[in-house]
Structures are given as C-alpha cells and as structure tokens.
Amino acid sequence: MFDKFVAPIIFATLHCEKFGNSSIVKFNLREFQVRVTFLGTGTSQGVPVIACPCQVCRSFDPRDKRLRSSVMIEENGLSIVIDTGPDFRTQMLREHVTNVDAILFTHEHKDHTAGLDDIRSFNYLKQRPMDVYAEEAVIRSLKMEFAYVFAEKKYPGVPQIEVHSIGTEPFMIRDLTIIPIRAIHYQLPVLGFRIGDFTYITDANYIPGDEKEKIAGTRHLVISGLRKQKHISHFSLSEAIELINEFSPKRGYITHISHQMGLHEEVSRELPPNVMLAYDGLKIEF
Numbered sequence: 001m002f003d004k005f006v007a008p009i010i011f012a013t014l015h016c017e018k019f020g021n022s023s024i025v026k027f028n029l030r031e032f033q034v035r036v037t038f039l040g041t042g043t044s045q046g047v048p049v050i051a052c053p054c055q056v057c058r059s060f061d062p063r064d065k066r067l068r069s070s071v072m073i074e075e076n077g078l079s080i081v082i083d084t085g086p087d088f089r090t091q092m093l094r095e096h097v098t099n100v101d102a103i104l105f106t107h108e109h110k111d112h113t114a115g116l117d118d119i120r121s122f123n124y125l126k127q128r129p130m131d132v133y134a135e136e137a138v139i140r141s142l143k144m145e146f147a148y149v150f151a152e153k154k155y156p157g158v159p160q161i162e163v164h165s166i167g168t169e170p171f172m173i174r175d176l177t178i179i180p181i182r183a184i185h186y187q188l189p190v191l192g193f194r195i196g197d198f199t200y201i202t203d204a205n206y207i208p209g210d211e212k213e214k215i216a217g218t219r220h221l222v223i224s225g226l227r228k229q230k231h232i233s234h235f236s237l238s239e240a241i242e243l244i245n246e247f248s249p250k251r252g253y254i255t256h257i258s259h260q261m262g263l264h265e266e267v268s269r270e271l272p273p274n275v276m277l278a279y280d281g282l283k284i285e286f
C-alpha cells in the first residue's frame with residue numbers, strides 16, 4: 001500500500017542477477033526492505049584451495065572464487081552477519097561494510113568462527129560490545145577458541161562481545177524476528193535462521209520434520225550443497241535441490257560450495273530454473 005505522499009518518490013530498485021551467460025534484470029517498483037549479501041559461498045578450505053591445480057581452482061571466473069560461507073542481512077538500518085569465518089575481514093573490506101549490529105552463529109566449526117577477532121573495528125566505531133547470538137555449545141567453544149576475549153582481566157583492545165544464548169525459539173533483534181531452525185551436520189546440531197522471507201541453512205545434511213515447518217512459505221531459501229557426490233556431513237547438490245523443491249520458494253540458492261562441485265558456469269547450466277549457485281558478492285533484495 002503506497003501512501004500518497006510517498007508514491008511520487010518510489011525508488012526503482014535494480015536487480016541484476018547473473019545466470020551463466022544470461023543476465024536477468026528486473027525492476028521492482030518499491031523501495032527494498034531487506035538486502036542479503038553473500039559474503040562468502042565456499043566450503044571450509046575456500047575456493048581456490050591452496051596448492052590445488054584443478055580447473056576450478058585455476059578458473060578466472062570470479063564466481064569460482066569462494067571465501068568461507070557467510071551472509072549479511074540488512075533491514076531498516078539493522079545489519080546482521082551470520083558467521084564470522086576466517087575471511088570476515090576480507091569480506092567486510094570488499095563490501096565496504098561500515099556497520100554490523102549483531103553476529104549470529106550457525107555452529108562452532110572454525111570456518112564459521114575464526115574471524116571473530118576482527119569485529120574490533122565495529123567496537124571502536126560504535127563504542128560498544130558486539131551482540132553475538134549463539135547456542136550454549138557454540139558459546140562454550142568460543143570461550144575456548146577465544147579465551148582472551150572472555151578473560152577476567154582483558155588485554156587492552158581485545159574484541160568486546162555481548163553474548164546472547166539462543167535455542168530454537170524465535171527471538172528479536174530490535175524489531176526483527178529471527179527464527180532459529182534446528183539442522184544436523186553429521187552428528188552436530190547446528191542452527192539455520194529464518195528472517196522474514198529469507199531462510200539460510202548451511203552445514204547440514206538433515207533437517208528434522210517439525211523444524212521444516214519453520215521454513216514453509218519462505219521465498220528465498222539458501223541451502224548448503226557441498227558437491228555432486230554424497231558427503232557425510234553436508235547435503236550434496238541433488239539433496240539440496242530436492243530439499244529446495246520441497247518448499248517451492250521463489251528461488252533457492254546453493255552455498256558452502258567445494259571446488260569438487262565443478263565450474264560455476266557449467267554447473268549453473270544443469271540447474272532447475274528456480275535454483276542457482278550463490279557466488280561471493282551476490283545480493284538479493286526484497
């Protein structure tokens with residue numbers, strides 16, 4: 001519903017998403033409310049893999065350069081980052097990010113937490129601790145991995161964080177509702193997150209039936225799909241597509257991609273029209 005005083009200054013938001021060789025550009029005649037940026041779409045080693053001579057690791061296509069998986073969600077001045085992997089600093093610089101209000105952690109694996117130290121810039125900028133939301137098991141792991149952050153007598157200049165313990169119940173960050181979704185990563189319980197029409201689930205190979213109800217109706221669904229071959233702790237590409245099809249979102253996105261997946265360009269041609277491989281820097285607005 002457009003207010004008559006607002007209507008004359010409606011913004012035309014340009015969406016430009018590339019699918020293989022073809023570019024689909026559509027205009028959406030409303031101001032965007034949520035913007036999601038894929039900060040990284042790679043698996044734990046990233047792509048290229050150090051010292052790997054395979055064709056994906058030698059590719060010149062920028063979409064074959066994948067930093068460790070993370071997304072940033074911006075809504076009405078609020079900026080939330082899911083996971084701070086080892087590439088967090090590079091991702092913040094690449095996307096010229098000047099504000100992060102909160103970090104959500106999916107799980108404690110190093111490729112999702114290693115960059116936490118670099119939230120310090122936001123401490124200096126905002127002169128306050130960073131709000132960090134994670135499950136108890138993840139908090140315990142952070143306390144071991146980043147003991148100096150939690151030390152009673154802290155060295156000057158260490159990251160300042162305010163930890164919020166979460167479970168699978170919805171919670172609020174300002175006026176935004178975050179719905180955690182339980183998923184299983186081999187034997188490790190992890191969390192996915194639904195924020196409005198956007199759902200992000202990485203590092204999983206199973207989602208319990210009752211948790212799936214939280215995903216129903218989502219329009220943008222991100223699922224990790226490591227590679228084409230089956231894997232012990234991650235959905236394969238075909239398993240991820242099958243899961244996306246269960247929910248019929250407007251679009252499904254594959255993330256946490258290994259060099260074993262193949263070239264972005266070639267794999268993209270094999271995908272159903274409503275599914276795409278995410279790539280670093282991809283933005284979706286809705």
Ligand SMILES: [Zn+2]
Nearest residue numbers: 044109111203
């Ligand atoms: Zn991972």
Ligand SMILES: [Zn+2]
Nearest residue numbers: 107109185203
């Ligand atoms: Zn993991």
